[in-house]
Amino acid sequence: MAASEEMYRIPARFRRIENLHIVFWLLKDLCWVMLWRPLGIAMIVPTMGAALLITWQTRNIKSELLHNLAVVFWITANAYWMITEFFSDDDSLRYYAVIPFSLGIIVIAYYYIGEFWQRLKKN
Template identity: 75%
Template sequence: MSDKEELYCIPSRYRKTENLHIVFWLVKDLCWVMLWKPLGLIMIIPTLGAALLITWQTRAIKSELLHNVAVVFWITANAYWMLSEFYSTDDSLRYYAVIPFSLGIITIGYYYLGLFSKKVR
């Protein structure tokens, strides 16, 4: 590591929230694949809640904020897709998940295009 390289450091309480968030997300997706509808539905709340908390906690760091906003969109799309498979007989409803997925891609694109344009300048 060079002397000029910036060190990335987050408080351990934030890291614990991020690690717990991964557990919530894995349990939610396990419920989805195993068709455990009630638990899958319940797991949306802590999974999305943890993502929102992490996003709020990192709001002062633009790169973290935008990546975490994209994660919130991803989980929203993922949860909607799961619910459409669980509770709808209309397969075409799952395609609406493209909306939050696209918003996540736009968020990340905004960050990386902005970063790229800064390097060019």
Template identity: 50%
Template sequence: MENLHIVFWLLKDIGWCLIWKPLGIVMIFPTLIISIVIAYRTRDMVSELCHNLAITFWISANSYWMISEFLHFDAMVVSGWFTYKHLALIPFFLGFFCLVYYYAIWRPKHPDSLETL
């Protein structure tokens, strides 16, 4: 499943790069669904869960950014210099905070855990 996930992800980004809107948008769904399934399956391993959640947030941010470019609202201003494209920072930061939690909080409190190897 993880290898198939990469195929869908690459197809999504190829669609984005080549401005093939149908391919890019359709590939969001299998890419995101599989990343959620992978995160769910690893929910008992904190290291894997945090990394897989970060990937899911990354795909979400990336997909939103792609759609904003496809539909030409990416450069529209929300406020000041902040555009709709910048809203992708929300899931990007959520993914980043998942990893910060793991490396700065969880891992130091569990130094003997096999997950830290």
């Protein structure tokens, strides 16, 4: 690593929440694929709660905030899609998940377009 390269560090308490969030998300998706409806629905709460907490904790770091906000939209879409598969025979309902997925893409695009624009202005 170059001596001038900036180092990203995250407090251990934030890292623990991020790691726990992964466990929650995997459990939610396992419940989905195994069709364990009550547990799958219940796992939405800790998964979304951890995502929102991580987003709040990183609110002062623009790149982290926007990436974590995109994750919140991703989980929202993911949870909605799971619920529609659990409780509806209408396959067309799952397509509404495109709304939060798209919001996540917009947030990420906003960040990277802004980064690209800032680099152009510096050069």
